[in-house]
Amino acid sequence: MSLKIIVLAKQVPDTRNAGGKAMNDDGTINRSALPAIFNPDDLNALEQALLLKERHAGSKVTVITMGPARAADILREALYRGADEGILLSDRAFAGADTLATSYALSQAIRKVGEYDVILCGRQAIDGDTAQVGPQVAHMLGLPQVTGVRRVMESSSSAIVAERVIDNGVETVKAPLPLLLTVDAAAAPCRPRNAYRMLRFHRAATPQEQAAPGYAYRAQAERDPALALKEWSLEHVGGDPARCGLAGSPTKVKAVENVVFKAKESKRLTASDEDIKSLLGELLANHTIG
Amino acid sequence: MNYYSDNDALKHYLKHPLLRRIVDMKERGYAASEEYDYAPCGFDEALLGYEQVLELVGELCADVLAPNAGRVEECGPSLNDGRVEYAPATAENLDLFRKAGLMGVSLPRRYGGLNFPVAVFTMIQELVCRADAGFGNLWGLQDCAATINSFGSDEQRERYLPMVSAGATMSMDLTEPDAGSDLQSVRLKATYDSEQGQWYLDGVKRFITNGDSDIHLVLARSEEGSVDGRGLSLFICEKSCGRVRTRRIEEKMGIHGSPTCEVVFDHAPAELCGSRRMGLIKYVMSLMNGARLGIATQSVAIAQAAYSEALAYAKERRQFGKAIIELPPVYDMTGNMKARLDAARALLYETARNVDMSYQFDELQRERPLAPEERAESKLFSKRADALTPLIKGMGSEIANLNAYDAVQVHGGSGYMRDYACERLYRDARITSIYEGTTQLQVVAAIRYATSGYYGRLIDEYLDFVPSAAAAPLYARVKALAASYAAALERVASFNSQETLDFLARRIYEMAAYCIMAALLLRDAAADEGLFLASASRFTALAEAAIAGHERYIGNFETELLTHYKQ
Numbered sequence: 088m089s090l091k092i093i094v095l096a097k098q099v100p101d102t103r104n105a106g107g108k109a110m111n112d113d114g115t116i117n118r119s120a121l122p123a124i125f126n127p128d129d130l131n132a133l134e135q136a137l138l139l140k141e142r143h144a145g146s147k148v149t150v151i152t153m154g155p156a157r158a159a160d161i162l163r164e165a166l167y168r169g170a171d172e173g174i175l176l177s178d179r180a181f182a183g184a185d186t187l188a189t190s191y192a193l194s195q196a197i198r199k200v201g202e203y204d205v206i207l208c209g210r211q212a213i214d215g216d217t218a219q220v221g222p223q224v225a226h227m228l229g230l231p232q233v234t235g236v237r238r239v240m241e242s243s244s245s246a247i248v249a250e251r252v253i254d255n256g257v258e259t260v261k262a263p264l265p266l267l268l269t270v271d272a273a274a275a276p277c278r279p280r281n282a283y284r285m286l287r288f289h290r291a292a293t294p295q296e297q298a299a300p301g302y303a304y305r306a307q308a309e310r311d312p313a314l315a316l317k318e319w320s321l322e323h324v325g326g327d328p329a330r331c332g333l334a335g336s337p338t339k340v341k342a343v344e345n346v347v348f349k350a351k352e353s354k355r356l357t358a359s360d361e362d363i364k365s366l367l368g369e370l371l372a373n374h375t376i377g
Numbered sequence: 378m379n380y381y382s383d384n385d386a387l388k389h390y391l392k393h394p395l396l397r398r399i400v401d402m403k404e405r406g407y408a409a410s411e412e413y414d415y416a417p418c419g420f421d422e423a424l425l426g427y428e429q430v431l432e433l434v435g436e437l438c439a440d441v442l443a444p445n446a447g448r449v450e451e452c453g454p455s456l457n458d459g460r461v462e463y464a465p466a467t468a469e470n471l472d473l474f475r476k477a478g479l480m481g482v483s484l485p486r487r488y489g490g491l492n493f494p495v496a497v498f499t500m501i502q503e504l505v506c507r508a509d510a511g512f513g514n515l516w517g518l519q520d521c522a523a524t525i526n527s528f529g530s531d532e533q534r535e536r537y538l539p540m541v542s543a544g545a546t547m548s549m550d551l552t553e554p555d556a557g558s559d560l561q562s563v564r565l566k567a568t569y570d571s572e573q574g575q576w577y578l579d580g581v582k583r584f585i586t587n588g589d590s591d592i593h594l595v596l597a598r599s600e601e602g603s604v605d606g607r608g609l610s611l612f613i614c615e616k617s618c619g620r621v622r623t624r625r626i627e628e629k630m631g632i633h634g635s636p637t638c639e640v641v642f643d644h645a646p647a648e649l650c651g652s653r654r655m656g657l658i659k660y661v662m663s664l665m666n667g668a669r670l671g672i673a674t675q676s677v678a679i680a681q682a683a684y685s686e687a688l689a690y691a692k693e694r695r696q697f698g699k700a701i702i703e704l705p706p707v708y709d710m711t712g713n714m715k716a717r718l719d720a721a722r723a724l725l726y727e728t729a730r731n732v733d734m735s736y737q738f739d740e741l742q743r744e745r746p747l748a749p750e751e752r753a754e755s756k757l758f759s760k761r762a763d764a765l766t767p768l769i770k771g772m773g774s775e776i777a778n779l780n781a782y783d784a785v786q787v788h789g790g791s792g793y794m795r796d797y798a799c800e801r802l803y804r805d806a807r808i809t810s811i812y813e814g815t816t817q818l819q820v821v822a823a824i825r826y827a828t829s830g831y832y833g834r835l836i837d838e839y840l841d842f843v844p845s846a847a848a849a850p851l852y853a854r855v856k857a858l859a860a861s862y863a864a865a866l867e868r869v870a871s872f873n874s875q876e877t878l879d880f881l882a883r884r885i886y887e888m889a890a891y892c893i894m895a896a897l898l899l900r901d902a903a904a905d906e907g908l909f910l911a912s913a914s915r916f917t918a919l920a921e922a923a924i925a926g927h928e929r930y931i932g933n934f935e936t937e938l939l940t941h942y943k944q
Contacts, residue, residue: 279473280477281477281478282482283491285430285433286416286429304418304422306418307414307418
């Protein structure tokens with residue numbers, strides 16, 4: 088039995104490899120100093136989607152991302168790794184969205200896709216680190232959700248059994264389809280880009296990209312429908328403009344501060360049994376360990 | 378980090394004008410794009426594809442293979458009931474490269490391959506071997522499939538090549554306990570059962586890299602009673618037959634990721650590849666040429682890794698109040714490591730391009746007779762490939778050893794400890810000048826191109842350009858080196874003694890190689906001064922020192938002195 092799988096992915100600034108000045112003086116992110124990458128947890132989600140696809144022959148993996156035109160890069164990246172289809176959700180009306188407005192736009196896009204059995208997304212993005220979008224999308228679509236998934240253990244046409252990471256351990260849960268899973272960073276890393284798929288799908292383009300004068304693969308795109316990336320605006324997905332973008336975002340950033348961690352006090356310990364024993368005693372007393 | 382993005386020389390060689398011709402010939406008007414969704418529609422797209430794949434490999438090598446290399450060494454392969462189990466990290470690497478679609482890089486598309494030219498395959502191999510030379514062997518053995526593609530039957534191509542593209546591993550089972558450098562003494566027996574119409578293999582192979590592979594190419598004695606190379610044929614034998622077992626995995630100095638096996642064939646069913654009696658004289662020679670280019674690539678990769686490790690350490694390590702890279706004895710080493718590396722790489726890709734061109738004419742000839750001028754070009758390229766392959770295999774592997782030695786030296790006492798990668802590189806490098814033909818055997822293969830004057834003409838041809846003003850003095854010095862080489866060659870010829878020639882051959886060989894590498898680097902510098910001129914200058918200085926030494930040695934030599942050495 089085949090599954091219709093949707094992966095929600097986000098293009099994020101690579102905060103782990105910041106070159107130059109990562110923050111502007113006004114507290115916003117200086118995107119030009121940071122390369123744009125596929126959000127790491129979303130790659131874990133994509134891998135779970137591809138594993139499900141392998142398990143259920145004939146399944147289809149659709150990746151949706153919301154962002155500016157260049158976010159189509161991560162759709163191509165998803166195709167290189169094994170996804171079947173990419174949808175770019177892009178509209179000025181979506182700009183400036185907080186997690187709530189983002190979740191609304193994504194849930195509208197999922198409604199437009201229509202049929203789905205499993206929606207997967209990363210637990211959180213490395214830029215905002217809120218972990219809110221997945222749960223909010225599930226709520227808006229009225230779906231059950233399993234957060235922090237580390238491994239899908241069983242899957243059938245009606246239910247999924249998954250391990251989720253919780254404080255101090257792992258919980259195994261069973262949930263009915265359709266449902267939404269958010270995937271933890273501890274899940275299997277995503278498979279690599281595949282050379283054959285790169286050679287084919289580097290031509291994949293949104294209608295806007297295909298219309299650009301530099302696009303050299305029109306003949307191939309005509310022959311190979313998989314090369315067409317979809318691009319949806321607010322008008323395509325429908326919805327209340329007041330719930331989108333800045334207008335639909337109750338979150339207002341007042342200020343952003345750079346926090347530099349400094350050791351305020353330090354203690355020097357020797358490797359003697361006595362010092363180690365006293366440190367252990369201290370850590371046990373303040374419940375750091377034990 | 379990315380091993381491709383940080384390597385400007387590779388990017389330069391990817392843009393070499395001859396590569397365009399190779400790709401244009403290989404892709405035959407880019408017609409395959411109608412049939413295969415991943416085939417390029419023109420040269421620009423082909424080039425873009427190579428770059429994308431090189432970037433992918435560069436990333437996998439830096440992010441996964443290199444960090445895994447320590448674990449591969451610690452664990453190593455193990456033997457379990459006649460079967461080899463790779464170290465877990467090796468198995469992870471292999472799985473990764475299979476998923477990335479990198480197992481049939483140069484095979485034709487109709488057999489599931491990527492159809493990349495040899496020069497690009499070589500670049501990928503350089504990246505892989507830089508991260509883990511041992512894994513480079515397992516991965517690089519996919520190149521054995523080229524022999525089935527060239528000499529196997531249609532049925533064999535259709536059966537085996539798609540298996541390789543999908544990730545089946547290969548091995549070339551040539552060496553035996555009593556047949557190492559001298560493969561004519563191979564004894565493993567192939568018998569034909571005419572009732573069943575089936576060949577069977579019985580006997581033992583030794584020192585077989587990846588000896589528990591899925592598909593073995595086996596050199597065996599098919600002609601009973603024969604004693605020399607003309608009684609040997611090449612066979613294809615599959616692991617799945619269950620009659621090939623590994624008896625022992627060798628304990629080695631280095632390349633621990635690559636299991637070296639003693640393999641027992643117990644009446645193993647096999648298929649003849651090509652014609653009987655042509656095994657050694659035709660197919661293994663072709664197989665070995667590919668394998669030698671592979672080891673040359675591994676050598677350049679180790680030379681690069683050693684240089685990168687040494688440079689990073691020398692910049693970071695502080696002594697006497699400064700980074701040690703600022704000390705003349707240290708930058709003497711690192712600067713010369715880079716010069717040798719660049720020189721070896723220049724020769725490596727020149728060789729690869731000639732191998733490519735030679736293959737392209739072979740392919741063309743399979744489809745239609747060649748026109749006279751095509752025949753002439755075909756001969757030119759295949760001769761050049763044959764002449765350059767032993768030069769880069771021998772010199773490249775010696776350079777890998779020199780660089781690995783210096784990398785440990787730059788690290789000082791720390792380099793002797795297991796904590797730094799240079800210690801592994803030092804051990805890994807040592808085999809490169811031994812397997813697939815020792816440096817001494819490369820000299821044997823190359824010397825006829827020296828005595829016939831071929832290398833001399835090649836040096837002239839490589840120097841047939843007008844240098845820039847900045848390069849002009851260097852150009853004159855390389856010309857002078859060519860004159861020294863010619864004079865030494867003349868003196869050796871004047872002895873009129875085969876034994877003296879054999880004795881002095883290594884020196885002649887090195888002189889020719891130094892001249893050719895210096896000329897090639899200078900040519901590359903003419904295309905990109907910023908990238909190559911400094912290396913060309915440093916390498917010319919090294920070449921002058923080496924050639925002057927050999928010149929003096931040969932100049933003072935007399936045939937009678939041979940007896941002193943035999944004592």
